[in-house]
Amino acid sequence: MKRRRDRVGHRRLVKYINITETALNSISISVDRSSHLFRAAEDVLSMVRAYLSDAKQFLEKGLYVDAFACINYAHGWLDAGARIGLFNVVKNRNLFTLD
Secondary structure, three states: OOOOOOOOOHHHHHHHHHHHHHHHHOOEEOOOOOOHHHHHHHHHHHHHHHHHHHHHHHHHOOOHHHHHHHHHHHHHHHHHHHHOOOEEOOOOOOOOOOO
């Protein structure tokens, strides 16, 4: 049976969740603690963690579309924070879209 690329199943969601967790665990806040941007970086990380948690919960419930939406939001927050310079990130195209 040929695998359909337009479907999001359990394995694909687990893969995306793992990529986002790897990206999250590979970063550090790049701005000085005394900067107002430090609080912004913490807020972004809070959103990433919340969406990541929601994605996992939806996955457990079999709500794949909701899990897919949440993991994309989580990774989008990470990418946005990295692009505007809030985070030190590894140059890895599999984790971030910085090019």
